[in-house]
Amino acid sequence: MPQGRVLLINNSGFGAYGRFPEPNLGEQLEMADVNMRAVLHLTGLLLPELKRRGGAIMNIASTAAFQPTPYLATYGATKAFLLHWSVALGEELRGSGVQVLAVCPGPTATGFSQRAGLKPGQLAEGPRMTSEDVVMASYRALAAGKSIVIPGAKNRFLAGLAALTPKPLAARIAGRVIAGSRLPPEQR
Numbered sequence: 001m002p003q004g005r006v007l008l009i010n011n012s013g014f015g016a017y018g019r020f021p022e023p024n025l026g027e028q029l030e031m032a033d034v035n036m037r038a039v040l041h042l043t044g045l046l047l048p049e050l051k052r053r054g055g056a057i058m059n060i061a062s063t064a065a066f067q068p069t070p071y072l073a074t075y076g077a078t079k080a081f082l083l084h085w086s087v088a089l090g091e092e093l094r095g096s097g098v099q100v101l102a103v104c105p106g107p108t109a110t111g112f113s114q115r116a117g118l119k120p121g122q123l124a125e126g127p128r129m130t131s132e133d134v135v136m137a138s139y140r141a142l143a144a145g146k147s148i149v150i151p152g153a154k155n156r157f158l159a160g161l162a163a164l165t166p167k168p169l170a171a172r173i174a175g176r177v178i179a180g181s182r183l184p185p186e187q188r
């Protein structure tokens, strides 16, 4: 029987720019399946093994979790779900030997933006973080026993501000930023 601690990383996920249900309802439902349902499914299947051997679950949410995100409405809501669910699950598992970390990256240089129909790096001024930066911050947070990590000082500041802003106002601001970040259709 396999031994040793288990690390489950629920990383798969995607977004798609548009007014709901653009680009189409099938893609919206697939997003809910990949970003949420698959996480519940995999975690549910592996939890007995995690409890037996000890270990950790890292769920890759997003700074999109901290405010409503017009034009990425479903995406942001799936990440808000993941953030809250992860922290609640971590609390349920306190003392069980299984730790849960919600990772909330801001704009990061991967294939995500192109797939989502967004201009790279437009959702926050300045250079995007690298995946390596995000991974290192996540492992450090896991070692420190944290339940949430927002890699990058600017991302932490903006997410903190968004969380404190009344939701309708935060949605208004986020909608303007996201609308200005749309990748022209000919570049998709």
Ligand SMILES: NC(=O)c1ccc[n+]([C@@H]2O[C@H](COP(=O)([O-])OP(=O)(O)OC[C@H]3O[C@@H](n4cnc5c(N)ncnc54)[C@H](OP(=O)(O)O)[C@@H]3O)[C@@H](O)[C@H]2O)c1
Residues within 6 Å of the ligand: 011, 012, 013, 014, 015, 030, 034, 060, 061, 062, 063, 104, 105, 106, 107, 108, 109, 110, 111, 112, 113, 115
């Ligand atoms: N990059 C960012 O700016 C950013 C910011 C915040 C959060 N995130 C989150 O970070 C995670 C990783 O994304 P990434 O930035 O590395 O983007 P990425 O380069 O586009 O990678 C997306 C990952 O999700 C998988 N995936 C996408 N659609 C899928 C589907 N329909 N079924 C199964 N798997 C699917 C992909 O698998 P294949 O390679 O097999 O297609 C790939 O492993 C996602 O959860 C994303 O929401 C990204």
